[in-house]
Amino acid sequence: MSKYDHRILKNDPGLDEQFMKEAIKQAKKAYKLGESPIGCVIVRDNIIIARGYNRRNTDHSTLSHAEITAIKKASRLAEDWRLEDCTLYVTLEPCQMCAGAIIQSRIPRVVIGAMNPKAGCAGSVLNILEMPQFNHVCEVRRGVLEDECSGLMKNFFSDLRKSLKSNAQ
Amino acid sequence: MSKYDHRILKNDPGLDEQFMKEAIKQAKKAYKLGESPIGCVIVRDNIIIARGYNRRNTDHSTLSHAEITAIKKASRLAEDWRLEDCTLYVTLEPCQMCAGAIIQSRIPRVVIGAMNPKAGCAGSVLNILEMPQFNHVCEVRRGVLEDECSGLMKNFFSDLRKSLKSNAQ
Numbered sequence: 182m183s184k185y186d187h188r189i190l191k192n193d194p195g196l197d198e199q200f201m202k203e204a205i206k207q208a209k210k211a212y213k214l215g216e217s218p219i220g221c222v223i224v225r226d227n228i229i230i231a232r233g234y235n236r237r238n239t240d241h242s243t244l245s246h247a248e249i250t251a252i253k254k255a256s257r258l259a260e261d262w263r264l265e266d267c268t269l270y271v272t273l274e275p276c277q278m279c280a281g282a283i284i285q286s287r288i289p290r291v292v293i294g295a296m297n298p299k300a301g302c303a304g305s306v307l308n309i310l311e312m313p314q315f316n317h318v319c320e321v322r323r324g325v326l327e328d329e330c331s332g333l334m335k336n337f338f339s340d341l342r343k344s345l346k347s348n349a350q
Numbered sequence: 351m352s353k354y355d356h357r358i359l360k361n362d363p364g365l366d367e368q369f370m371k372e373a374i375k376q377a378k379k380a381y382k383l384g385e386s387p388i389g390c391v392i393v394r395d396n397i398i399i400a401r402g403y404n405r406r407n408t409d410h411s412t413l414s415h416a417e418i419t420a421i422k423k424a425s426r427l428a429e430d431w432r433l434e435d436c437t438l439y440v441t442l443e444p445c446q447m448c449a450g451a452i453i454q455s456r457i458p459r460v461v462i463g464a465m466n467p468k469a470g471c472a473g474s475v476l477n478i479l480e481m482p483q484f485n486h487v488c489e490v491r492r493g494v495l496e497d498e499c500s501g502l503m504k505n506f507f508s509d510l511r512k513s514l515k516s517n518a519q
Contacts, residue, residue, distance in 0.1 A: 240427070252412065253413050277453060306484065312475075
């Protein structure tokens with residue numbers, strides 16, 4: 182983990198909340214498209230270098246998860262597949278693919294909003310981010326703006342159920 | 351799993367070898383670029399619909415693994431993130447990210463050449479492809495043209511060591 186990330190963690194935990202708010206803005210873009218509201222930002226030296234939100238149905242692509250989009254953009258900017266001095270903020274616990282992409286791109290620190298008990302792979306079904314068997318292990322902070330992040334998901338699925346019910350009538 | 355895949359599996363196992371040879375051709379393209387020689391093809395109705403090979407260093411992107419590239423192309427062709435009637439052939443056991451992408455895109459059948467004991471996630475470090483906890487479980491065949499697939503990797507790393515040694519002298 183870079184010195185920078187230690188600084189954030191020890192001296193200014195409020196920065197995590199600030200960057201999670203930006204990830205929530207991304208999640209709201211997904212919501213507007215009728216996609217599960219999941220958003221992500223990647224930060225280096227206190228600057229957001231990449232953003233992403235879930236567009237899986239819109240793009241007809243599994244690879245349009247929020248984290249994958251953000252990692253792709255960050256690597257393009259860094260001209261490197263290694264994102265060793267970055268922190269990734271995501272509103273929902275990553276799936277197995279996104280947790281894998283985080284490890285593969287050697288992101289040292291991950292900040293998560295809400296957990297995803299049924300499918301999450303950063304502590305729920307698996308904990309891919311913190312497995313000593315792999316050649317990279319992340320530092321993970323969970324539960325940052327958790328209520329807001331999980332609230333977005335709950336509202337989305339409540340809207341979806343209402344819409345399905347009204348279409349069925 | 352689709353009826354088609356059952357037919358391959360039961361009646362013509364030789365088809366798996368035939369498609370793995372095509373994945374090996376892709377792996378050789380990576381080798382020529384100086385990348386770890388890993389190749390992948392995705393097959394539907396006996397036709398290869400997508401190909402990919404490892405270009406991680408060339409593209410400066412973690413997302414340029416062979417399987418991710420092939421999944422991206424197949425989804426573009428299918429205009430669907432679900433690849434429910436496809437078989438994926440890959441020369442080396444997938445990493446955690448690629449195994450995750452296979453599950454996320456609901457590919458029903460995966461055929462693997464060589465295993466990757468230190469980092470593979472289809473039976474070695476993890477077995478993401480066959481976890482009943484997820485909403486999709488693959489059928490996996492391992493060891494197809496294993497010697498040729500692992501031989502490519504061994505030659506690549508042998509060449510790399512020689513090159514590093516000669517540069518150090």
